[in-house]
Amino acid sequence: MKTVGIICEYNPFHNGHKFHIQKAKEITGAENVVCVMSGSISQRGEVCVFDKWKRASDAVMNGADLVIELPEYYVLQGADIFSYGAVKLLNELGVVDCICFGSETGDISTLNKIADVSDSDDYNALVRKYMNEGKSYPLSCSLSLKEVCGIELKPNDMLGVSYIRAINKINSDIKPYCIKRELVDHNSDTSSGRFASASYIRNLLYDGKFTEAEKLVPYSIPQGTEVYDEEKMFNIIRYVISGISDEDFVGVRGMEPGLAQRIKNTLETTGSLEAFSEKVVTSRYTLSRIKRLIKCAMLNIDQGAELSYIRLLAFNDKGRALIRSIKEASNLILINKLADCSDDNIMLEWDINATSLSTYCLDNPEEGPDDYKISPVYVK
Structure with a gap:
């Protein structure tokens, strides 16, 4: 059976994510969906509004079959390293045939060509030039692509190009697909019907507007739900x-x-x-x-580290079958419970410490989640 991988943060999971999962299966012909998701801290460097187990189980209840954690070592880096870590992890599972990501253009052929161009010496020289002028790395990349290709890419397309570059870098057989993003732009500060950006929904949650937020997500948010702030x-x-x-x-x-x-x-x-x-x-x-x-x-992330494990967060029956296949196909350690792991894995230690750090965003940190006490969530 064909399996599609989705790289995500689900901060929080919303109706647009549910639609993405449905369309990803439709356009790729995949029967299984594996998500590699940021854990307690997002790629924006912010603690996520809900803990990683809730966000993962929300995904499984709405179309995903298995959610695994992307180590913070990769999450807390720029887009290129974030993408590399996520693609490498999906590739190392040994069961993923393709990935599918949101895109403003919806044109995978163009994005493949841009990925090739962005590995050229001319492009990299332009990026360095713009950065030497004091511009940020993301803006330097955008300006360089516009100068080389005549195309100005928006955030999701830029990230998609990073995914494709990562696939090429590790010489993976994973095939990239994209879905045209419509109705709501990345980081939009407005909603459109049942859809809104994750940042818009986060702001509703921070303001305690749970009734409004509930219209934009496929699950209930009871009054009094504590949001990580x-x-x-x-x-x-x-x-x-x-x-x-x-x-x-x-x-x-x-x-x-x-x-x-x-x-x-x-x-x-x-x-x-x-x-x-x-x-x-x-x-x-x-x-x-x-x-x-x-x-x-x-x-204390001050050194390099090598990916050596797969951390399970949530799964259903199809996900359980995928886990069995992963055990046979992958050389990485499959982590179900931390109690079964050795204590000398620095990358895993950073993930555990990130969860501990996140609890200080709650009113009562001592009541927050504990990696050593929570098992992967089985969704029936």
Whole structure:
């Protein structure tokens, strides 16, 4: 049976994601859906609004068969490394035939060609030129593609190109497909019928507008549901970062000396996450990059690591059959319960610590989830 892979964050899972899963199966002819999903912290460098087990089970209740966790080591990096980690993990499962992602153009042929161009020396030279002018990496990539190809790509297409480049880099047989994104743009601040962007829904949840949010997701959100809110742990962020030596802070993976000092100075002179966010960004350093670096520092991600495991989050009966196939096909360790694992896996340790860190975004951190106590969710 054919299996399609979906790279996702589901922060939170919404009606657009459900539609994506349905269309992915339709256009690829796949009978099985495997999702590789960010865990407790998203690629924006923000703690996700719901814990990873809830988000994974929401996906399985709405069309996915198996959800596995993308290690934070890959999540807390730029789009290229995020994409590489996700594609590599799907490839290592040994059961995934194709991937399907959302796209503003909906033209996989064009995206394949752009992926080839973006590996050229001319393109990379242009990216360096724009970055030397003080522009951010995402903007430099966008401007370079426009100059080389005459096309200005939007966020989902840019990410799709990163997925295709990753497939090419590891010489995988996985075939890419895309679905044209319609009705609502990435990070749109409006809704359209039953559809809205994840960022729009997150803001509704932060504001306690659960009734409005429920119209945009395929599950109920009872009044009083606690949402993970980073503003609650701003003082902890300030405390932890202030206690890290300048040398160690600069040593964080992806950090630059000037940016390290800027982050520290801004944290010292602002009293809220919102104020910090407004003050710290520049044309070169995006807020997402800064938040990722802060989380890397708090988790002590300061070195390289090799992917060695598959972390199960949620599955159904079809997912259980996929797990059996993965056990036969993959060389990676399949993790069901952490109690069965060794304690010397640094990449897994970062994932566990990310979950622990996320609990400080709750009113009562001690009541938050614990990786050692929660098993993968079986959805009947």
